[in-house]
Amino acid sequence: MSGTAATSTVAEAARALNAGGLVLMPTETVYGLAADAANPRAVAAVYEAKGRPSFNPLIAHVADLAMARGIARFDARAEALAARFWPGPLTLVLPIADEVAVCDLARAGLDTVAVRAPGHPLAHALIEALGRPVVAPSANRSGRPSPTTFADAVEETGAAAAAALDGGPCAVGLESTVVALLDQPRLLRPGAVTRAEIEAVVGPLDEADDDARRSPGRLARHYAPNAPVRLEAETPNPGEAWLAFGPGGHGPWNLSPSGDLAEAAANLFAFLRAADRTAPAGIAVAPIPHEGLGEAINDRLKRAAGFVG
Ligand code: TXA
Numbered sequence: 001m002s003g004t005a006a007t008s009t010v011a012e013a014a015r016a017l018n019a020g021g022l023v024l025m026p027t028e029t030v031y032g033l034a035a036d037a038a039n040p041r042a043v044a045a046v047y048e049a050k051g052r053p054s055f056n057p058l059i060a061h062v063a064d065l066a067m068a069r070g071i072a073r074f075d076a077r078a079e080a081l082a083a084r085f086w087p088g089p090l091t092l093v094l095p096i097a098d099e100v101a102v103c104d105l106a107r108a109g110l111d112t113v114a115v116r117a118p119g120h121p122l123a124h125a126l127i128e129a130l131g132r133p134v135v136a137p138s139a140n141r142s143g144r145p146s147p148t149t150f151a152d153a154v155e156e157t158g159a160a161a162a163a164a165l166d167g168g169p170c171a172v173g174l175e176s177t178v179v180a181l182l183d184q185p186r187l188l189r190p191g192a193v194t195r196a197e198i199e200a201v202v203g204p205l206d207e208a209d210d211d212a213r214r215s216p217g218r219l220a221r222h223y224a225p226n227a228p229v230r231l232e233a234e235t236p237n238p239g240e241a242w243l244a245f246g247p248g249g250h251g252p253w254n255l256s257p258s259g260d261l262a263e264a265a266a267n268l269f270a271f272l273r274a275a276d277r278t279a280p281a282g283i284a285v286a287p288i289p290h291e292g293l294g295e296a297i298n299d300r301l302k303r304a305a306g307f308v309g
């Protein structure tokens with residue numbers, strides 16, 4: 001079914017992975033383009049399908065903590081975070097324990113591995129059916145907004161997939177939070193689990209000083225639609241599409257009429273894509289509060305606009 005929007009069963013998708021093929025996999029955060037983590041050829045095909053300019057390490061998705069302990073070295077902090085947030089939208093960067101199960105290419109040659117147990121039942125079933133970890137970057141082509149619906153995932157990288165699982169719209173809509181536990185706990189990417197929620201378990205988080213190198217997904221221009229994005233806008237200019245937020249925000253793309261950040265996160269990438277499809281002169285976005293999930297939303301918006309703050 002390569003290149004079509006036809007959906008597969010979990011068993012078909014697991015067979016495709018086992019044979020070295022790629023699979024569109026729903027998760028609770030965004031859709032991923034999945035490959036057998038132990039298969040360097042399959043992993044190379046993921047990089048090629050995404051058009052990543054350089055090899056950027058991938059997240060190894062596991063069915064459960066036992067599978068995670070087989071590939072990464074867990075200390076007490078990692079155990080505590082996994083116990084609190086897995087399955088769910090938190091990725092831990094830990095020392096690698098099995099360099100074959102997650103191949104060199106998937107880790108971009110690092111001696112660390114990013115690992116998470118996704119909460120989506122289809123992702124869980126797929127990994128269980130394969131019986132080993134699956135790497136899956138967001139299923140967008142490099143630099144574009146992550147797909148949060150099946151149709152968007154198919155449009156981005158469906159042509160490269162041997163199988164595709166339709167899990168409906170992603171409940172969270174923003175990528176997982178990435179925390180490195182190599183020395184001091186470090187926030188490499190704000191995401192669906194908030195800074196405050198993580199700090200409640202492991203204490204204060206250091207910032208990722210050299211994050212462009214250690215977490216190359218955090219490039220300045222990323223998650224970007226074709227139209228230029230203008231942030232903290234009071235109102236749209238003529239020709240601009242308008243992403244509103246909160247009560248009274250007009251137009252078809254109010255991220256959350258009630259001002260709810262979880263709803264805004266779930267709508268963000270789908271609305272950026274929908275607005276972009278109208279080929280506007282630009283996309284103006286209302287101010288989004290910075291607290292809680294707002295940190296991750298504003299991080300993605302800054303990158304969509306082409307600069308890091
Ligand atoms: O929600 C998510 O995390 C989604 C779904 C599909 O699980 N996946 C995702 O993958 O966002 P990707 O490849 O788009 O982003 C992975 C991020 C990148 O910023 C990458 O640089 C970072 O994790 N990363 C992966 N391995 C790393 C490592 N060993 N050290 C530091 N950063 C790493």
Ligand code: MG
Nearest residue numbers: 137138146217
């Ligand atoms: Mg991505």
